[in-house]
Amino acid sequence: MKKIKNAKELEALRARLLQAQDPQQPVVRVCLGPGCLAQGADKVSRAFREAVQAQRFKARVQPLIKETGCHGFCSQAPLVSLAPLDLLYVQVKPEDAEEIVNASLVKGKAVERLLYRDNGTRYRSAGDIPFYQMQQKVILKNVGVIDPLRIEDALLAGAYRSLVKALTEMSPEEVINTVSLSGLRGRGGGGFPTGRKWRRARDYTLENPGPVFLVGNGDEGDPGAFMDRAIMEGDPHAVLEGMIIGAYAIGAHQGYIYVRNEYPIAVRHLSIAIEQARALGLLGRNILGSGFDFDLQISRGAGAFVCGEETALLASIEGRVGEPLTRPPYPAQQGLWNRPTIINNVETWANVPHIIGQGAKWYTDLGVPHSTGTKIFSLVGKVKNTGLVEVPMGTTLGTIVEQIGGGVPGQKKFKAVQTGGPSGGIIPYELKELPPEEMRPARFGLRPRGFLPSELKDLPVDFDSLLQAGSIMGSGGMIVMDNRDCVVDVGRYFLRFLQEESCGKCLPCRLGLQGMLEFLDRFSRGQGEPEDIDELQSLAQAVVDGALCGLGGTAPNPVLTSIRYFRDEFLAHIMDHKCPAGVCRDLIHYRIDPEACNGCRLCARSCPQGCISGRNKKPHTIDSTACIRCGACLDVCPVDAVRVA
């Protein structure tokens, strides 16, 4: 491809591409997002290619098969969407490809059995499914639509239009002003106003001339989160465009995208995107004839969670040990090689082109005051529709979990939602009566609560409301729990993760998380005194106050919030030696209710210990001395006769 010398040539290329495109040409979009790939979407895509070839379409109607990024509806993986028929097929297997090609592409009919079905309704188009209907896709608009390996696709979808606008119509000062006015806040966790960060770096550079750097943080390490991954894999040019605009605003000539090596597809797609942008002259010297130089480089992380912390990440790029440093000085003043460095999450960067393209006003209208725009969440856990969800800021927790998520599967009850990854708080779905001292501005670390809705499911999901509820926005993980999840056990899980990922530099984090885990381990065995809950709270506070970086400083959040909202559950473990959720193995016993048991023998066959006995059609019994409390019987029992106590 020829190098583009100015904005006019870019628009001419876009117009040529648009003309070459036939809107009637059928397009098959196979989702190759993380969820679908795990379910064999690559085989589905291959099957489609073979089926199309076998059909011998005429050249004009030859269907285009696109391997796209994440479509979002991961619980129905693998997903295949057809345009212009506007059909969405779910749970597609390689064997289905031929049928879809024959029915839909040749005859224009839908394959009924592969359409999404819910409560007896069949949905033909993705737009009608409640999961998609309630969302507002801005950042994810092109993810799942374009082929991320072709810059032509991105250009057709409007990529680099905002860059042209910034370079030709706006001064760097105006770009920073627009971003400031838009109210964009960092999507990586802290929620720091992006415009203010840029301004700080620019002011510092004006006083101390020299190089400035730009970093895109794609080191997404939270368990169960894949927002950044979806953007980097599905629409890498959005990240690139945002970073070039940011570089223009603060006058940087070199940028880095830090991606963890566990995301090989993201690394590949970004590398290809950078190559293509460079070939077109959108990166490198004299971008679009504006005289502005900027280039990007990928820096691969070795998979340390702590390297998502900005100072540790910068240390890692420089080749030092990935350990955080005390701030101030902030990276915006002294970052890479002691020069001002703007470090933003890749989702934040992907927001920038939309703000520049459509204006600050449009962006502020999307969310609520102080939290503008949209946010991507990865909705996972005990919810029917898991996947990637993009909603305007301020959407209530209830809307996300119940309407988009479709509620808890089966007869179980919602218990809580954990937002913000392993360092986020656990928010109960229905607010329980709290003891009066807990309703006051809390002694221990939790922010004084201003207004909280009587039911936390009415809690608007934005930066400030989540902070008030004791949690954080984080990078956007959202884990739904039902009444079979024990908060003590969940706390142990997250603490174990964070303790393993702690860098070990400061004592409150290295020893404190270990100490907190020991408290919880004791509780889960039914040991300890009620006073130990207060002791644990005090230790958690010491970790919050004492820890060096954000990892340690927020690590006690799950424990602090679960003590605040679920103290009765802690007391049940300690006083009654019972685990109300039936999870903590030392405190539970399985037994079979002889009244309910129909003697189907399913449990006996699934028991790994072989400790369930009973004759066919007669009530069974569990030998509790041999039982390892794995719960296999509970999961298979068709009549819910297995009881946990």
Next chain:
Amino acid sequence: MNAPLIGEQEWIDFAIDGRAVKARPGWTILETARENHIHIPTLCYHPAVKPWGGCRLCVVEAKYGRRGKVMVSCLNPPIPELEVFTHSERVKNVRRWVLEMLLASCPASPDIRKLAAEYGVTATRFPIRDPEEKCIRCGLCVAVCTEVVGVQALTFGSRGVTKQLDTPYRVPNNDCVACGCCATICPTGAMLDRIDQVRGDISRRTGHGYAH
């Protein structure tokens, strides 16, 4: 600390524990406190090396207007009108917990025991994994070896709870000049016990210009 010439720049006026103190631009809160004979306990601070902020015993509560924050004093510079409290409840809470956990993780050190007793911590509720352990992984030995001696014979190995003081590639290091700085600077005496594991073969050092 790069203290400018007196008179070149203004002093920074702030308060520690209610006492009005003055700091030179570039001083940290801890340095100002020491200058004014106000005691703040430390383990990983030493004037010979760059402050690292690992032990977190030097935390103080800093109030500016209505905002209060617990921060380390060894790395944070004061700002005018800041009110610093070196022994507030929140500060003592951090120190007590850190010391109680240190009692469990390095029980063999008399210095830690003494410091803990100052804060009323005489016993620990946490399990003792190695009764012989003295090292608190404060990094002073690594820092002095790198910054002052300039040979990098010491480093940290592994990460998080398994973090260990080690030599590069875990073999006795021939770069070691046997100066003993690491053993001198060690706040708990742990380095004295392992200096022989660090030192390489002294006879091989002739080729490196360290011959006697």
